[in-house]
Amino acid sequence: MTSVVEVRGLRYRYPDGTEALRGVDFDLQAGESVALLGANGSGKSTFALHLNGLLEGEGMVRVCGMEVTRATLPAVRRKVGLVFQDSDTQLFMPTVLEDVAFGLLNLGMTSEKANQRAQVSLEQVGMSAAPGRAPHHLSAGEKKRVALAGILALEPEILVLDEPTTFLDPPGQRALAELLRNLPQAKILITHDMPFARATCSRAVFFREGCVASDGTVNDIAGRFGWDFSDR
Amino acid sequence: MHIPDGFLSTPVWAALDALAAPAAGFAARRAQRGFDESKAPLLGVMGAFVFAAQMINFPVGVGTSGHLVGGALLAVTLGPAAASVVMTAILAIQALLFQDGGVLALGANVLNMAVVGVLAGYLPYHLWGRGRTRKAAIFAGGALSVLASAVLALAELLLSGVRMPASVLGVSLGLFLISAVIEGAITMAVVAALENIQPGFVRQPATGHSVLLSAVGITAVLLAAGGVVFASTAPDGIEHLAIQAGLAKPLSNYGGGAGVAGVGLVFLLLIVGGRIMRKRSA
Amino acid sequence: MRHTVVEDWSRGSSTLHRRAAGAKLLTLAVFLVLLASSHRRLVVLTAALFALLVWAILAARLPVRGVLSRAAVVLPFSGVFAVVSWLSGDHNRSFELILKSYLSALAVLVLVGTTPLPELLRTLEIARVPQFLLTVMQFLYRYLFVVLDEASHMRAAAASRGGMTFGAAAGVLAVLFARSYSRAEGIHRAMTARGFDGRFRALVPRPYSAADGQFAAACILLLLLLRAATEVLH
Numbered sequence: 001m002t003s004v005v006e007v008r009g010l011r012y013r014y015p016d017g018t019e020a021l022r023g024v025d026f027d028l029q030a031g032e033s034v035a036l037l038g039a040n041g042s043g044k045s046t047f048a049l050h051l052n053g054l055l056e057g058e059g060m061v062r063v064c065g066m067e068v069t070r071a072t073l074p075a076v077r078r079k080v081g082l083v084f085q086d087s088d089t090q091l092f093m094p095t096v097l098e099d100v101a102f103g104l105l106n107l108g109m110t111s112e113k114a115n116q117r118a119q120v121s122l123e124q125v126g127m128s129a130a131p132g133r134a135p136h137h138l139s140a141g142e143k144k145r146v147a148l149a150g151i152l153a154l155e156p157e158i159l160v161l162d163e164p165t166t167f168l169d170p171p172g173q174r175a176l177a178e179l180l181r182n183l184p185q186a187k188i189l190i191t192h193d194m195p196f197a198r199a200t201c202s203r204a205v206f207f208r209e210g211c212v213a214s215d216g217t218v219n220d221i222a223g224r225f226g227w228d229f230s231d232r
Numbered sequence: 233m234h235i236p237d238g239f240l241s242t243p244v245w246a247a248l249d250a251l252a253a254p255a256a257g258f259a260a261r262r263a264q265r266g267f268d269e270s271k272a273p274l275l276g277v278m279g280a281f282v283f284a285a286q287m288i289n290f291p292v293g294v295g296t297s298g299h300l301v302g303g304a305l306l307a308v309t310l311g312p313a314a315a316s317v318v319m320t321a322i323l324a325i326q327a328l329l330f331q332d333g334g335v336l337a338l339g340a341n342v343l344n345m346a347v348v349g350v351l352a353g354y355l356p357y358h359l360w361g362r363g364r365t366r367k368a369a370i371f372a373g374g375a376l377s378v379l380a381s382a383v384l385a386l387a388e389l390l391l392s393g394v395r396m397p398a399s400v401l402g403v404s405l406g407l408f409l410i411s412a413v414i415e416g417a418i419t420m421a422v423v424a425a426l427e428n429i430q431p432g433f434v435r436q437p438a439t440g441h442s443v444l445l446s447a448v449g450i451t452a453v454l455l456a457a458g459g460v461v462f463a464s465t466a467p468d469g470i471e472h473l474a475i476q477a478g479l480a481k482p483l484s485n486y487g488g489g490a491g492v493a494g495v496g497l498v499f500l501l502l503i504v505g506g507r508i509m510r511k512r513s514a
Numbered sequence: 515m516r517h518t519v520v521e522d523w524s525r526g527s528s529t530l531h532r533r534a535a536g537a538k539l540l541t542l543a544v545f546l547v548l549l550a551s552s553h554r555r556l557v558v559l560t561a562a563l564f565a566l567l568v569w570a571i572l573a574a575r576l577p578v579r580g581v582l583s584r585a586a587v588v589l590p591f592s593g594v595f596a597v598v599s600w601l602s603g604d605h606n607r608s609f610e611l612i613l614k615s616y617l618s619a620l621a622v623l624v625l626v627g628t629t630p631l632p633e634l635l636r637t638l639e640i641a642r643v644p645q646f647l648l649t650v651m652q653f654l655y656r657y658l659f660v661v662l663d664e665a666s667h668m669r670a671a672a673a674s675r676g677g678m679t680f681g682a683a684a685g686v687l688a689v690l691f692a693r694s695y696s697r698a699e700g701i702h703r704a705m706t707a708r709g710f711d712g713r714f715r716a717l718v719p720r721p722y723s724a725a726d727g728q729f730a731a732a733c734i735l736l737l738l739l740l741r742a743a744t745e746v747l748h
Contacts, residue, residue: 052707074709082707088660089700092273094632094652101717103708111718132630134521136659150708236588238614239595242551260644268712269649273705274698276653281694283658284665288690290683300687309691321651325658328626328634329520331587331619336546394595394611395602421681425688433691 002030004064004079004158004186005051012046012057020046021057022210028158033180033187035197035218038207039229044190045085047207048160051188052080064157078107081151081185085163087143088135090150096122096138097131100150107154121153122146125179141172145179152183160188165196174199194227233385234326234341237334241392248388249339255347256320262313271314278310279318279325290418298414303345303381304353304373305419308361308434309426312354319346340388344381353377353419361437367420374419375412382408518659519584523576523627530574530628534722535637537730542625544734546618548741553610555744560613562740567620574628581627585620592616631655636719649714657697665690 005028012021021043028034036044049055051063053073061068064079084090093099097118104114122128125145135143144164151159161180165173177199180187191197197204197218204221206214206229214221225231240248263271282302289297302322306315323341326332333341356372386404390396396404426433524531530538545563552559571581592615600608626634632655635648668686672678678686 049703054703054707077707077709084700084704086697086700088657089697090704092653092656092701092704094630094656098632098717102705102710105715105717106709106711115717132525135656137518154708236592236615237546237550237618238592238611245550256647257644260646264646269646269714270702270705270710270712272646272649272714273653273701274695275650276655277657277661277694277698277701278691279650279654280657280661281690283654284661284690285687287662287665288669288683288686289678290680291678292680317647317650318654320647321654324651325654328622329631331585331623334546334615334618335542335622336550336618389595393607395599395604395607397598397602400598417680418684418687421684422687422691425681425684426691429688429692433695 003062004028004030005188006062007047007050007060009059010047010050010057010061011059012050012055020210021050023059024210024212026205026212028186028188030157030186031184032203033189033201035201035204036188036190036207037192037194037197037204037221037225037229038213042207043210044207045162048082048162048188048190051158051160052077052082054082078154079156080158080160081154081156083144083147083151083159083161083164085166087140087147087167090147091135091143094134095131096127096133096135096146099135099146100153103150103154117153118149121149124152125149139172140167141169141175144168144172144176148179156185158186158188159183160190162190163192164189165191165193194222198222233344233382234323234333235337235344235385235388236331237336239334239392239394240337240340240388244388244392245336245340248343249336252339252342252347256316256342259313259316259320259347263311263317275310275314275318276321278306279321282306282318282322283325290414292414292417298411298418300418300422301345301349301378301411301415303349303377304357304370304415305422307350307354307377308357308370308373308419308423308437311435312350315350315354316346319350322346340385344384344388348384349377349381352380358437367424370423371416371420373416375416378415379408379412382411519580520623520626521630523574523581524630526575526628528574528628530570533628533729534720534726535629535633536640536722537726538625538629539634539637539641540730541733541737542621544737545621548737549614549617549621552741552744553606555747556606556610556613558747559740559744560617562744563617563737564620566736566740567617567624570624571627574624576624576627581623582620585616585623588615588619633719636716645714653701657694660697661690661694664693 005026007024007026010021010024010026011019013019024043024047026047036047038044046055050057050061050068053068053076063076066072066076066079068076091099093102097115100118100121101114104117105111109117119128119131122131125148127142127145127149135146138146148159148161159180164176168176173193173196177196180189180200187200189197189200201218204216204218205212206221206225214224216224263275265271282300282305285300285302287299289299291297303315303319306318309315310318320342323333323346324338327335327338327341353373353376356369356376360366360369360372382404386396386401386408423434549559549563568578568582571578589612592611596608596611599605599611632652635652635655638648639645665686668690669678672682672686
């Protein structure tokens, strides 16, 4: 089993001085799905932003064998697909198709090829019906799927989703869980949603105050910290 | 004031379109800084902000309310070039999607509100934006931006032959003054509230100013205002002068004085604006 | 929401919708210039142009009443000036202001009602409008309704608390400003995460077809004929 993500001793301080991460160690294997649980401010999202180099901290972050440095950023960002919590921020192009094609065009792909690949990705998430639609006409669930398509088009090996079930109703959550289960990539799901974590992941990592407090199966972690994240 | 199509005479809207195009291009190049387009989303979103901001009513007593126009606020937070681009984008969207302002008249509206309005909004802040005069400078900027663009629009209408008797002109000017004061007050209040949230939002005005610059700038604005007032009270007198000076043809429909002042203001502010922007990049 | 109406109209599939944006834009330009420069037999010309526009609205399968009433947004402004002109004795000007402003607005509405704005923006690039400005407009349009929604929520919240004072309104604007700025930073992060390098690359637009050329030529010819007729028959 190959390690697709290796993090050792990751530390990060916000510009105002507060410590967000205090030495995080983390591993992820190919094809593995792990839920990142923890209270607000525990460092989960901050941690995720280091995986594709949007934040730069101290310590080592290795993605698919490459260390994350300025030079490797373009390559790293092809390997790690980050789906942000706010779909409106993620879908910034005027139409669905243009948004999914955005990353592909940045890679230097021709218009026709980008068009084709974008259509394929939209089919993968079940949103191939209307590529010309404007994002603000989509429901929350549809937006999330298009956001995912935009990432999948780049053929990453690791998917990172930040609070993907925010704004989704239970049927929407179930559809998303179903979709994710059928994707072969390794996944990191930052979530507060225990049922969703159970439905999609076998492993869970519990963050507390910028550190990894516990790492085990979803059931173990759920048992230890419960629905309200207090130590049992 | 967004001028619809059908108001301006052909020479006026054509000339203003021709003038606005390079001005908008200049502002775009300035705001973009080289080949990096990464500021475009910020400017776009801030344009959306101004649109939305115009929905919020500010009670000004007597059952009436005003709302933000935004030129001055954008100028002191994003800088005059970026503010100009944002206002241009807003005006274009307003003309196309909301039928607020004409398409042929877009050049005129852009010149009035996105170029002159923004520069007039920024000028006081550039000159007096430090120290004790800061709040007053911001107020003056807001007021001046609305006043300058409204007066220019009026001049363009008069130049196109739209008849306005002195009484109507007087009422219009009165309304402009009220709007100007409201804009000044709103801009000042919003800037203060912004600085509570994050002081960094409002830029520091560029350092170093020449007395000449201020004199030229303020004179230009006063010239325009004065021109329109003159035109309303003694149209024949001004026309006579203008004809003698060779600046206007002896046609009775022309608000020559206002026209001269208006065009003069545009050129002067473009020069002044160019000076300011060159200084900022130095 | 009223402000999405034009956008819904623009996503139809009539023959007019399928014509290239450039052809429609060119036709609009000719229309507006011919109208603006016309002073003789104006009523006849505007009647003919009005009929043409109504035909276009029907061909595009847009709601006639809806489009005609939306264009009427210009009338209050023009009306005031028309009244002032009439009272000053300039009756011709009075008619001109009303007729021209309304027809121009209607014509623009027919264009944007049959052409999605992103497509229109891409066409304007050919007209040498600065790319940077067009990109700003693209993002403005994308986030217009998002920020409008935010603002209306804040306004509703204030209303349910008994209305806003001047100071409170300033606070609302400041928060809206800060949120918009923050959103822009988020967008930048999302763009960077997908390899943005400072240049926006667009999907190549649909190529022009013979039908587009024929459409533009036919419309422009018709407009010129109408205008010539009013001059000659004077």
